[in-house]
Amino acid sequence: MxxxxxxxxxxxxxxxxxxxxxxxxxxxxxxxxxxxxxxxxxxxxxxxxxxxxxxxxxxxxxxxxxxxxxxxxxxxxxxxxxxxxxxGLTHDWAVAIVGLGHLGQALADYRGFGARGFRVAALFDADPAKIGRQVGGLEVSPAASIRAVASERGVRIGIIATPPHVAQAVADDLVAAGVSSILNFAPALLSVPGGVSLRKVDLAVELQILAFYQSRRSVPAAGG
Amino acid sequence: MxxxxxxxxxxxxxxxxxxxxxxxxxxxxxxxxxxxxxxxxxxxxxxxxxxxxxxxxxxxxxxxxxxxxxxxxxxxxxxxxxxxxxxGLTHDWAVAIVGLGHLGQALADYRGFGARGFRVAALFDADPAKIGRQVGGLEVSPAASIRAVASERGVRIGIIATPPHVAQAVADDLVAAGVSSILNFAPALLSVPGGVSLRKVDLAVELQILAFYQSRRSVPAAGG
DNA sequence: GCCTGTGAACCTTTTCACAGCA
DNA sequence: TGCTGTGAAAAGGTTCACAGGC
The missing domain is CATH 1.10.10.10 (Winged helix-like DNA-binding domain superfamily/Winged helix DNA-binding domain)
Known part of the structure; x- marks a missing residue:
């Protein structure tokens, strides 16, 4: 880098x-x-x-x-x-969100996306029940179409909010579609080619860090 | 510290x-x-x-x-x-989630919570339409009852998933209830007394960091 | 007098390189 | 020979303290 x-x-x-x-x-x-x-x-x-x-x-x-x-x-x-x-907020970045569970929907609905340099340009999910539905004013596309749709819409930033076992495959598809920045919410280690930025947000990790300091403060009583 | x-x-x-x-x-x-x-x-x-x-x-x-x-x-x-x-994962920590929008629901439904040392013990929201509803098998309590309910249930870790303008008040209530670790998802600066751990997860910040590196790579065309 | 801009000191974190033990 | 444990060096980040311009 x-x-x-x-x-x-x-x-x-x-x-x-x-x-x-x-x-x-x-x-x-x-x-x-x-x-x-x-x-x-x-x-x-x-x-x-x-x-x-x-x-x-x-x-x-x-x-x-x-x-x-x-x-x-x-x-x-x-x-x-x-x-x-x-x-780089002076021009809009097209963002794709993959995985429309509660978290993905929370992200899709997030206000301040549009306002501040980011525009949700594509939504993907593997669940047939979700495909075709509207979320936050945008139709959900099949996960199998990531490469085609994301590249067609000029997506540069991808957000992964899928279960961990498919996260790497999704990342590969995003990269193949020309995405070079990925924000990963799945609790999995992703590997991406050089030149692709990867950031990770992991709820369990954050909680465990808090638990570390918490347990040093309130030493659990011996009797539990 | x-x-x-x-x-x-x-x-x-x-x-x-x-x-x-x-x-x-x-x-x-x-x-x-x-x-x-x-x-x-x-x-x-x-x-x-x-x-x-x-x-x-x-x-x-x-x-x-x-x-x-x-x-x-x-x-x-x-x-x-x-x-x-x-x-500190050898005993369960009681966690409260405040704010049950999509994000709060995503957190409430999160698997691996129970499995790994954390137990969602209370849910709070200020919206009367949400109070009393079940989310992830737990009833949503009114935000006004944080001090009473969270302390009664021995909550030590609080998760804030509310709009930013109420986040500080929620944090104050949580601290008053005996919570000494807070994970904040609201895009707001919180202040807490010494002895309380605070961690922050901010979607917009993460995206903007990505955008920084992204825009250094794909230099926007002069005409763009 | 006020507040920025910045070298220098300090502290934390990472990496190196190898001694020490199985 | 293989892999851990750890001093020492290097890199990175923070804070200090004050020179410099308004």
């Missing part, structure tokens, strides 16, 4: 992963303050809204370039525009 | 956060190999199953104590027992 050559337009900087992971948080905080017609925000204030400390905000934003004014703060609109651009 | 005193039973070690976050992954991988009646696993094999490298596996497991045999590997059952114990 190393990228050594800088673009000739000079726009590409090396932004640390940890910073990238916080940009969406800043983005949301900035949208909120912009909604309240605030024009300027300090690193202190933004830190408070984002739940991090001010030094981190300044360091993070410095990777995007220098958009603040000393003694004043950051111009909300300008910073919002810059972060939107960096996150 | 610092904990300096070692327990007199000698069982508590300082396990790095990054390691804790991987224990659930190892746990799942080990459950899989145990199901296939494999008795021994090497760090190489476990690394492959968990999607990390072998040095990391060995380092991580060394924090739990020394459970491997040089020249052989780790005993699957023994390691599984140790990780279960560390993760």
């Amino acid at each position: 190393g990228h050594d050559s800088a673009g000739t337009d000079g726009a590409s900087r090396r932004i640390p992963e940890a910073t990238v992971a916080r940009l969406p948080i800043y983005y949301r905080a900035l949208v909120d303050v912009a909604d309240r017609d605030v024009t300027t925000v300090s690193s202190d204030r933004l830190a408070e809204l984002a739940g991090v400390n001010a030094a981190k905000v300044r360091k993070d934003l410095s990777y995007l370039g220098t958009y603040g004014t000393r003694g004043v703060g950051y111009d909300v609109k300008q910073l919002l525009a810059e972060i939107s651009r960096d996150l | 610092g904990h300096d005193s070692a327990g007199t039973d000698g069982a508590s070690r300082r396990i790095p956060e990054a390691t804790v976050a991987r224990l659930p992954i190892y746990y799942r991988a080990l459950v899989d190999v145990a199901d296939r009646d494999v008795t021994t696993v090497s760090s190489d094999r476990l690394a492959e199953l968990a999607g990390v490298n072998a040095a990391k596996v060995r380092k991580d497991l060394s924090y739990l104590g020394t459970y491997g045999t040089r020249g052989v590997g780790y005993d699957v059952k023994q390691l599984l027992a140790e990780i279960s114990r560390d993760l």
Whole structure:
């Protein structure tokens, strides 16, 4: 994943992963303050809204370039525009959701998808009872048609919300259809070719992490 | 969150956060190999199953104590027992889910909850149309009753799947009911007292992170 | 005086490389 | 010979503290 050559337009900087992971948080905080017609925000204030400390905000934003004014703060609109651009939210990404159980439906119905750079362009399920039904205003296509339909609709981001045993096959189909970013909700380890980004959200993992700290606090009584 | 005193039973070690976050992954991988009646696993094999490298596996497991045999590997059952114990999965945690939209229902229906140390003990929603209904075999209680019902049922872990504007109030109620671990799916910054663990899962954030890397790969055409 | 931008110090995490034991 | 356990080195991330411009 190393990228050594800088673009000739000079726009590409090396932004640390940890910073990238916080940009969406800043983005949301900035949208909120912009909604309240605030024009300027300090690193202190933004830190408070984002739940991090001010030094981190300044360091993070410095990777995007220098958009603040000393003694004043950051111009909300300008910073919002810059972060939107960096996150690639200035144009819509076509998203496909595979697996329309409760989770997939929750995702399909999710508001703020359309509003913020993402557009659900295709839904897939293997269950004949679900195929052809409308979910969130879109018809469910058969899972067998992923390669054809997803590539035809220009899908670039795929969300996997299937049972774990079919997740790898779905991922393969998505990649074959030209998808190069995958968000996986299935509790399974996926392997994808280089050049495809993969992120994972795993409920059981999150709960188990909480349980670890929880059990260190409230030591279970010997009598259970 | 610092904990300096070692327990007199000698069982508590300082396990790095990054390691804790991987224990659930190892746990799942080990459950899989145990199901296939494999008795021994090497760090190489476990690394492959968990999607990390072998040095990391060995380092991580060394924090739990020394459970491997040089020249052989780790005993699957023994390691599984140790990780279960560390993760606190050896006894059931009562979990409450607040907010029964699609996401909350997905969580309530989630299999593997009961199987692996967690038991959904209470469901809450503010919508009168949902209160009293059965979801996943459990009756939905009014959100106004969180403090009473959650404490009565011994809930220690709360899952927030509500709209963002009520998430803080729900968190406060959960904490008042004795919950000290919260998993938040609402796109809102929550503040909780010290001693309460908080983890966050945010769909929009995950998508935006993907979009960042995606847009660096497929540079939007200048005319686009 | 105020608040950003950033080198430097510090801390955490990862990786390396090999000693030590079966 | 094979694989774990672990110091040491390297990389990555966070925080400090202050110079620099408004």
